Every structure is written in structure tokens, then in C-alpha cells.
Amino acid sequence: MVVSLAPLLREWLPRQRWFAGKGRPITGFALVSATELLPRTRGGTAPGLLHLLVRARQPAAPGQGRGTEDCYQLLLGVQDVLPPQLAPALIGRPADGPLHGCTLYEGLADPRLAALLLERLRMPGRLGPLRFSREADADIPSGLTPRLLGAEQSNSSAVYGETYILKLFRRVGPGTNPDLELPRALANTGCSRVPAPVAWFEAEPPGRSGAEPMTLGVLQPYLPGSADGWQLALGALAVRADFTASARALGHATAEVHLALAEALPTVVLRRPQLERLASAMTRRLDAAADAVPALRPYRNALRAAYEELAALGRAGRTWHAQRIHGDLHLGQALRTAADGRWSLIDFEGEPARPLAERRRPQPVARDVAGMLRSFDYAAAVGHATGTDWAQRARDAFCEGYAAVHHDPREDPRLLRAHETDKAVYEVLYEARHRPDWLSVPMSAIHRLAGAPSGRRAPGPNPV
Numbered sequence: 001m002v003v004s005l006a007p008l009l010r011e012w013l014p015r016q017r018w019f020a021g022k023g024r025p026i027t028g029f030a031l032v033s034a035t036e037l038l039p040r041t042r043g044g045t046a047p048g049l050l051h052l053l054v055r056a057r058q059p060a061a062p063g064q065g066r067g068t069e070d071c072y073q074l075l076l077g078v079q080d081v082l083p084p085q086l087a088p089a090l091i092g093r094p095a096d097g098p099l100h101g102c103t104l105y106e107g108l109a110d111p112r113l114a115a116l117l118l119e120r121l122r123m124p125g126r127l128g129p130l131r132f133s134r135e136a137d138a139d140i141p142s143g144l145t146p147r148l149l150g151a152e153q154s155n156s157s158a159v160y161g162e163t164y165i166l167k168l169f170r171r172v173g174p175g176t177n178p179d180l181e182l183p184r185a186l187a188n189t190g191c192s193r194v195p196a197p198v199a200w201f202e203a204e205p206p207g208r209s210g211a212e213p214m215t216l217g218v219l220q221p222y223l224p225g226s227a228d229g230w231q232l233a234l235g236a237l238a239v240r241a242d243f244t245a246s247a248r249a250l251g252h253a254t255a256e257v258h259l260a261l262a263e264a265l266p267t268v269v270l271r272r273p274q275l276e277r278l279a280s281a282m283t284r285r286l287d288a289a290a291d292a293v294p295a296l297r298p299y300r301n302a303l304r305a306a307y308e309e310l311a312a313l314g315r316a317g318r319t320w321h322a323q324r325i326h327g328d329l330h331l332g333q334a335l336r337t338a339a340d341g342r343w344s345l346i347d348f349e350g351e352p353a354r355p356l357a358e359r360r361r362p363q364p365v366a367r368d369v370a371g372m373l374r375s376f377d378y379a380a381a382v383g384h385a386t387g388t389d390w391a392q393r394a395r396d397a398f399c400e401g402y403a404a405v406h407h408d409p410r411e412d413p414r415l416l417r418a419h420e421t422d423k424a425v426y427e428v429l430y431e432a433r434h435r436p437d438w439l440s441v442p443m444s445a446i447h448r449l450a451g452a453p454s455g456r457r458a459p460g461p462n463p464v
């Protein structure tokens, strides 16, 4: 089947925001599984729903060793003729094969098909390789009206009756996704800062391969009337309102989540060998990013020094605790509800580009703190507040709020600096790939963190 779909997918996949292999051609596809969630009735107007797991083969990125074979989850609506309101969801019409003559489209965009997915999640059980599960005490009502979230994200999400949100992972691999694992573990500790999953579905690996199931989707309570920290910060900046109280409360919430994660899941102590490995991993990421983004190259040596300091502290006997963390914490991952002004954290998947095994490893909490500190810088740049003390005041307030519950992250300046540098390097690569117009935002941080090499001017204008 995948052979007949290949020409359509080769054209459609790279246009999706969640497609991870942008900028490299797709040289082939392999079908992992095809499951009919709803058979199509020929000649009628009722759609069918086909669940596909498909591997896309791509050559290596310049300077990187091997090609990739990422596995993507697709939900294909199948119909004879597409109703006009679904035209933007069109994928195409296969020229041959078993779906010849049908119109294929993004299934989640069709409320009839999104509703069907919720029905499946309400009833635990199996369908081919797919396994649907839910918490024993979950009482998910039927008939909730779905709507697909429009925001361009790393995954796809549908909201049901403003009550639940289903996140459908797009690039999937063996192993429990931390966005299911961590919120469930947090719920077990009684931590109420993270919406607790009520149902999820997975794909069983074929045969007796010994591989772990792949998490495909998670259903969680929807926080109605919430706004994310990014919108709130930009809103505050637009009217020059104070954001320090919000930043302090966010630091507080983050520390609570960290404490709960340390209680729920194993922690480790990072000693010399682990700190040397951490510094080497950061250096490797820097080198890979500098190979891909020439603007980073002049800063490479100065940035490496921050990582070397970490390794040197390890050699001098310094240790740190590591634990499971959020992994990609930024203002967009924090939601504040209008009713009670309380912050919740979402999206525990970690940095989407990193291998799952790496994302599931215990890390210093400084990594999350650094992520949020970088986000205040981003907000100041996008909200035209560079050159003011807005970002610094928000950063300090966040650390104060964190310190009220945990410890003051500023007491470990070298650990924080190394992580902030690593995050800014990740952002340079992220922006170069996804939003080149924003590259100057992390590049300004790189300039600052590198100690601004003499004779070098800070990078270009802010994004508009």
C-alpha cells in the first residue's frame, strides 16, 4: 500500500510542521502498520479512518554520519469526494493501489473521525497492533464535540468539548513517551500542577522483537480559559505591565513539579565521570550545531569553555543531583488558568529532536531552569524590550519563586551557565531549521554567554 501512497506522502509530509526531517529529501517509505479504525463505505458520504505508522527514509544531514528512518503516525481520512470544508486537509488521490480512486485527507481535521478516536479511547482494548488504555477510575463521557487545535506544533492536538485534549504524537519510536510517563507519575504523587492522563493508546511492536510499545496519543483534562506563559508575557510587554509576580509564581510551580518528580522517580548523583560525559555531550551538540549554522562558529571556543568548567568542577570533586525533569521547559509550556491564576506545566516530551533514551535520562534541574530563563530573553526580544531590565527582572523573580520551594538556582552559576549555553545552542539550530527570521534571538544570547569576543558586534535586529 505504501508504494501507492509514496508520491502523495513525499509531497505532503515535508509541509507538516511536525515533520522532523525538513530540508532533506525523502528517498523511500516502509510501512510499519496499517489499521482500519473505521472501514469506508463505498459510494456513500461516510468517511473511513486509516491509522498508519510509516517510516520515512532520508539521507544524512550535511556533516552527519548516517541517514534517518523516522517513524511517523498518520491518521488518514478516506472518502470518495471531500466536502468543501475539509479542502485544507486534502492529502491527495492515490493513482493506484488499494486506495485508488479515494480521496485521502488529514483525519483529525474531520470532526466525525476525531470523535471516533475518542470513542476508541473510552473503551480499553486492542485493534490490530493498537492498544487503547485508560485509568481505571476515568469516566470519559461520550459525544464530546471535537475541534483540532490550529497552532503549528511538534505534534497534533484535538480538544473535546473543552473537557479533554488528545495529543497525538507524530514522530514515534519504541518506549513510553515521557509525556505519558511523567504526568502519570506526578499524578500518583498527588501533584496537581500537571493535567493527569486519563487515557492513552500505544502500538505493540511486531512479533517478539522485545521492543517496547510506542506511545501514540494521550488524553488529558483540558484547562479551559487558560493562557500560556508566552502569550501572557508578550501581553504584559505590550502594555509595559509588570511580569515579576507571574514569573515568581511560575518559579514556585516549577520547583513543586521538580520535587514531585524526584519523589516519584529514581534520582542519581552526577560525579566526575558523569559530569565529564555531560560536558562532552554538550560539546558534541555545539559542534553539530556549528557545522549546520555557520553563524555559531566564531563563538565555538568561548562556549566550549562553559562546558569545560563543568567537567573541571567534576574533577575537583563537585557533585550534583540529577532526576527526571521536564526537558523542554519554556513559557509556552506553562498554562495559567484565568479562574484561579494558577500555573500548570504541560508537554513533558522533552526536546523533540533528541533520542528518546536521552530524554528519559535523569538530568540536573538546572536544565529546566535554564530553559525558562532563556524564554524570558525570547519574550523580551520579541516584545521589543531588549536593552531594558525586563528579562533580568523576570529571570530573578523566577529564581526567587523557585528558591522558596527548592534551592536558589543562582547559587550554581557555572551549572546554570553551561545549561543555558546548551539550550541557546539548541535554539540556534531550532530557529535555523524552523524560523530563520528568529535566529538573532538565540544568537544574541550566544554573544552574551560567550563573553562577546572582541571586535564582534551583537547579532542583528529583533524579529517583528
Ligand SMILES: Nc1ncnc2c1ncn2[C@@H]1O[C@H](COP(=O)(O)OP(=O)(O)O)[C@@H](O)[C@H]1O
Pocket (backbone or CB within 6 Å): 149, 151, 153, 154, 155, 156, 157, 165, 167, 195, 220, 221, 222, 223, 224, 226, 228, 332, 333, 335, 346, 347, 349
Ligand atoms: N491540558 C491542556 N489544557 C489546555 N490547553 C492545552 C493543554 N495541553 C495542551 N494545551 C494547548 O495545546 C498546545 C499544544 O500542546 P503541547 O503539549 O505543547 O504540544 P506540542 O508538543 O505539539 O507542542 C499548547 O500550546 C496549549 O495551548
Ligand SMILES: O=P(O)(O)O[C@H]1O[C@H](CO)[C@@H](O[C@H]2O[C@H](CO)[C@@H](O)[C@H](O)[C@H]2O)[C@H](O)[C@H]1O
Pocket (backbone or CB within 6 Å): 153, 154, 230, 328, 330, 331, 332, 347, 351, 352, 371, 374, 375, 376, 378, 379, 427, 430
Ligand atoms: O513547544 P515545542 O515542544 O514544540 O518546543 C519547540 O518549539 C518552541 C517554539 O514554539 C521552542 O521554543 C523557543 O521559542 C519560544 C518562543 O516561541 C521561547 O519561549 C523558547 O524559550 C524557545 O526555546 C522550543 O525550543 C522547541 O523545542
